[in-house]
Amino acid sequence: MHGLPRSSPRSDIEIYRMWEIYKAVNARVKAGGEVVNLLVGEPTLPPPRKATEAAQAALASGRALGYTEALGISALREGIARLYRRRHGLDIAPARIAVTIGTSSGFMLAFLAAFSAGDTVAVVEPSYPAYRGALQSLDLIPYRVGTDAGTRYRVTPAMIDALPPHVKGVVVASPANPTGTMLDGAELKAIYDACRRRGLWLIVDELYHGVTFDRPADTVLAAGPDVIVVNGFSKYWGMTGWRIGWLVLPERLVRPIEALSGSLQISAPTLSQIAALAALDADDEMQARVGSYRRNRDRLLSALPGFGIRRFAPPDGAFYLYADVGDFTDDSVAFCRRMLDETGVVVAPGVDFDTAQGQHFIRLSFCMDEAVVEEAVKRLGPWFQRLNRAAEPAI
Ligand SMILES: Cc1ncc(COP(=O)(O)O)c(C=O)c1O
Incomplete structure (x- = not known):
């Protein structure tokens, strides 16, 4: 008897580990928990007004x-x-x-x-x-x-x-x-x-x-x-x-x-x-958003040293910050899971982006509302302080 053929080797692609974290986010929300989302790289505001108007006019025509x-x-x-x-x-x-x-x-x-x-x-x-x-x-x-x-x-x-x-x-x-x-x-x-x-x-x-x-x-x-x-x-x-x-x-x-x-x-x-x-x-509308991303970047840059994160490259653009958390973990997925469980803040594990060094990194996305970034900073400050204390050698 011939069974169903196997899927092709070329479709044997790794699924982003970020989706594992995403499932944990959904489970937390379903259980009534709050999530402060710095995970996804997707602007949360609607498309430019001129774009939706043009689409509406095309439909109405x-x-x-x-x-x-x-x-x-x-x-x-x-x-x-x-x-x-x-x-x-x-x-x-x-x-x-x-x-x-x-x-x-x-x-x-x-x-x-x-x-x-x-x-x-x-x-x-x-x-x-x-x-x-x-x-x-x-x-x-x-x-x-x-x-x-x-x-x-x-x-x-x-x-x-x-x-x-x-x-x-x-x-x-x-x-x-x-x-x-x-x-x-x-x-x-x-x-x-x-x-x-x-x-x-x-x-x-x-x-x-x-x-x-x-x-x-x-x-x-x-x-x-x-x-x-x-x-x-x-x-x-x-x-x-x-x-x-x-x-x-x-x-x-x-x-x-x-x-x-x-x-x-x-x-x-x-x-x-x-x-x-x-x-x-729609440059006018978009530039205002970039201004908000810039303030988010600056807020994170000013907060990171206080978290004990010293190795990162300040971003010139996009809306991400890639931070070396190698002092705290060598398993970035577990680190993100723990951060989510203990603070409600969710970020992406570096393993998705770097197949060799990613276990030591996290990516913080900051295309969201400024209040979301502020809340993340508020929650992560004391959490990292605890991690830093735990990492200090005992005297
Ligand atoms: C660097 C980069 N290139 C390409 C893409 C894919 O975007 P899209 O297919 O929506 O244009 C993304 C999405 O996050 C990205 O970050």
Whole structure:
């Protein structure tokens, strides 16, 4: 008798440990407990008003809102091109822009277009865990490039020069999740040049552009066109569930991406594309939110030393702070569970972001209301004091 076939090895991807913590959060809420949530990286405010108005008008018009062109509606691609002119003074041809279903599908399309099954792709860690999962699901092999506080968890050109010869590409983010640290224009150019020298594909995740605190983010596109940039509307515009991202492509990838997109997604959701186009004009509304994230960052930065957390890189952007809690634990999942149980505050364990060093780290997300961050600080202060006392050697 033939049983049901096994699932494929490429679908054998680790489920984020964060979801374990999430289940504990749900159990706590169900039991009537309070939770102060610094876990998820999802802005809690609604999308920009202009975006919802545009979506409402499109619905009210009675139009079919059918498929769009595979690479997205031209008004949106032109609007995104104008964004590069406004933010960076760069002329990007709309023809090089492909609209995707969130950056998540942008990554899949980019990996499919750039690499062949079995290729090895360098992933800078700590980083967003889905890079590894997406690569593995496409029969690609992630190669860990570890970084530490010495470079503020950022990749250097020397690290790229030192990659083994079988590596075919590099995935970098700026500002990065989970650290919020950023590469400036000169650093991005040096990385771009290092990749060009080695003939590597360079893929840069710029999804957190716009969410920056002390200076605007530079784009790697200023270094030249031979790079794949991934970006989208989920973070700065807070439109996670609308699922709109985009790619900026080198000429030679435009046709392959158009073909892949036609077969894999037909087009990104039409209503969301219309809303995204309107969101491009909502800088005033969004800047006020970034101001609130900045105050949250500053509040956490001022609180951490009092917690006895001394090793962290102040974030330049995004809404995360990655803190070394190695003085207290070598099991970041257990540490997060204990924090939740004893204080009601929930943060993410570092293991999701760094496959080698993550047991010593936690990620605090601060895209939520300022009152939530304040409450977390209030609860964590005495808790860390107890931990510090327990960690002191007995006299
Ligand atoms: C660095 C980074 N890239 C990509 C994503 C995926 O976002 P989306 O698919 O909503 O664009 C996330 C989500 O948290 C992220 O943190």
